[in-house]
Amino acid sequence: MRSKLAAIIAGVVLCALAWMMPQVRRTLIRAITTYEAAPADTAPLPGGTGPGLPPAPRTRVILVDGLTEAGTEQIASWKIICSQGALLTIDVGFPTVSLPVEAALWTGLTQQQTGIVANHAFDPPIKGIPSQVPGSIAIAENHGYIVRSLGFSRAEPAAEPGKPMKDANEKPWESQWFTLAIEAVKSTSPLVFIHILRVDVAGHKSGLGSDYEKAARATDPLIDKLFQSDPSARWFLLSDHGHIPTGGHGGQEREVRHVQGCIHGPGIKKQKSGLVHIVDIARAIADSVGVTIDPASHGRPFEVMMATRLGEDQAVPALPIAMGMIGIFILVAGLGAATWAVRRWWLAPFWFLLACGLLIAVRGMPSLSTGFIYKPEGRDMWMVWAPTLLLAATAAFFGMKKSTLGRVLAGQLALPFAVLAAILTIAGAWGAAFGAKVAPVVPHFTAWMSPIMLMVAHGAGAVGLAVLASVAHQSFGRRAPPEPPRSEPAAAPPPPASS
Numbered sequence: 037m038r039s040k041l042a043a044i045i046a047g048v049v050l051c052a053l054a055w056m057m058p059q060v061r062r063t064l065i066r067a068i069t070t071y072e073a074a075p076a077d078t079a080p081l082p083g084g085t086g087p088g089l090p091p092a093p094r095t096r097v098i099l100v101d102g103l104t105e106a107g108t109e110q111i112a113s114w115k116i117i118c119s120q121g122a123l124l125t126i127d128v129g130f131p132t133v134s135l136p137v138e139a140a141l142w143t144g145l146t147q148q149q150t151g152i153v154a155n156h157a158f159d160p161p162i163k164g165i166p167s168q169v170p171g172s173i174a175i176a177e178n179h180g181y182i183v184r185s186l187g188f189s190r191a192e193p194a195a196e197p198g199k200p201m202k203d204a205n206e207k208p209w210e211s212q213w214f215t216l217a218i219e220a221v222k223s224t225s226p227l228v229f230i231h232i233l234r235v236d237v238a239g240h241k242s243g244l245g246s247d248y249e250k251a252a253r254a255t256d257p258l259i260d261k262l263f264q265s266d267p268s269a270r271w272f273l274l275s276d277h278g279h280i281p282t283g284g285h286g287g288q289e290r291e292v293r294h295v296q297g298c299i300h301g302p303g304i305k306k307q308k309s310g311l312v313h314i315v316d317i318a319r320a321i322a323d324s325v326g327v328t329i330d331p332a333s334h335g336r337p338f339e340v341m342m343a344t345r346l347g348e349d350q351a352v353p354a355l356p357i358a359m360g361m362i363g364i365f366i367l368v369a370g371l372g373a374a375t376w377a378v379r380r381w382w383l384a385p386f387w388f389l390l391a392c393g394l395l396i397a398v399r400g401m402p403s404l405s406t407g408f409i410y411k412p413e414g415r416d417m418w419m420v421w422a423p424t425l426l427l428a429a430t431a432a433f434f435g436m437k438k439s440t441l442g443r444v445l446a447g448q449l450a451l452p453f454a455v456l457a458a459i460l461t462i463a464g465a466w467g468a469a470f471g472a473k474v475a476p477v478v479p480h481f482t483a484w485m486s487p488i489m490l491m492v493a494h495g496a497g498a499v500g501l502a503v504l505a506s507v508a509h510q511s512f513g514r515r516a517p518p519e520p521p522r523s524e525p526a527a528a529p530p531p532p533a534s535s
């Protein structure tokens with residue numbers, strides 16, 4: 037009788053968890069896409085002293101949003117300009133999100149130092165290089181909230197009143213922006229920034245296919261005309277991140293983090309860099325316009341940056357060791373509990389291992405670049421692992437006959453819950469899970485939180501329903517002991533609704 041009560045309580049608690057956890061997941065997604073991270077300095081870069089760029093009377097910066105290193109091959113003018121100057125391979129740091137990267141470009145501080153890890157409008161703008169340059173101008177093709185957030189004396193397009201993320205007069209701006217960009221380049225302003233966005237838009241829409249290449253080619257006449265409008269200025273040609281092949285960015289993938297750029301103009305001879313950091317470029321721009329950069333910046337003087345290359349993943353922030361140790365401890369405890377439980381081989385959490393394997397095989401490795409992790413209802417993900425829930429429920433149902441409740445729960449759920457707890461710990465996400473307004477954005481683990489939390493919720497629901505079903509089944513069985521059971525309870529519970 038007591039064991040039956042325990043089973044009922046366990047079943048109800050698991051179903052409650054299955055209902056609550058998808059909502060916690062949505063809270064976490066909101067946190068990583070909305071808030072800022074606690075500033076830290078977890079991506080230390082090498083320093084170095086030496087000569088910086090001499091100041092130039094006019095500095096001109098073109099940034100093609102979302103342009104991959106391979107994408108530059110489509111842009112003839114880019115190739116010509118860059119082949120005459122300092123050709124750069126740039127690591128944009130992590131996360132590979134436009135506003136955070138461009139904040140690093142214009143402040144000289146990494147995303148970890150600023151804590152800016154998501155796209156949102158800053159009003160008042162960030163204090164950095166442009167705010168020290170009177171008469172600085174930024175013109176964006178669209179998504180003007182980025183240039184408006186960077187502290188230029190003049191930044192266009194303007195925002196719609198009361199909606200800082202939205203551009204005013206979007207339609208007429210489409211035909212006006214480039215004329216204004218040319219005028220700005222031709223002006224006497226010491227610093228002009230032109231932000232081109234069509235390539236990123238194409239990447240999001242259809243991945244790195246022919247449409248993406250077409251969008252890249254369409255920037256060729258723009259870059260050519262801008263450059264010809266002031267060929268004697270010092271030019272920076274830059275990108276803020278690449279894209280994964282299916283379209284998307286944000287994660288730590290090398291092909292997204294490593295982009296091409298160059299510096300062209302007075303005082304720059306033809307040369308080629310190893311891997312440098314976006315904050316090195318910030319330093320070069322600051323020197324070019326003759327202003328100082330934040331003393332905390334790791335941006336290196338031009339000569340130093342050209343002489344020493346970064347390691348391929350040196351810009352990826354390290355995880356806090358203490359959190360990693362606790363995470364591993366939790367994982368070991370979960371494995372221990374699972375091992376204790378698995379007296380019968382089929383009580384092992386095969387459903388969970390299979391669900392993870394299927395997700396990677398069908399959707400690819402989750403990262404902050406893969407769009408499916410952000411979807412509130414997570415349908416793309418749970419459609420893939422739904423069949424494995426049948427396995428969880430079946431094992432739990434028969435486990436209740438052949439083993440104990442404790443062993444069934446530990447066998448099916450100890451490892452999945454331990455994995456989830458370890459990921460939340462390493463990502464530093466417990467506070468955000470309970471509503472703290474801080475973004476737990478770290479490489480790898482932040483992205484895995486989303487599928488694992490939904491998966492564990494579904495597993496808890498499947499096991500909970502199976503435990504309740506077995507209690508019901510045993511109750512009927514006891515009332516009519518001599519007869520074999522006439523009707524089986526519902527074989528497998530459906531995946532719990534996640535919306």
Ligand SMILES: [Zn+2]
Nearest residue numbers: 102134236240
């Ligand atoms: Zn983008």
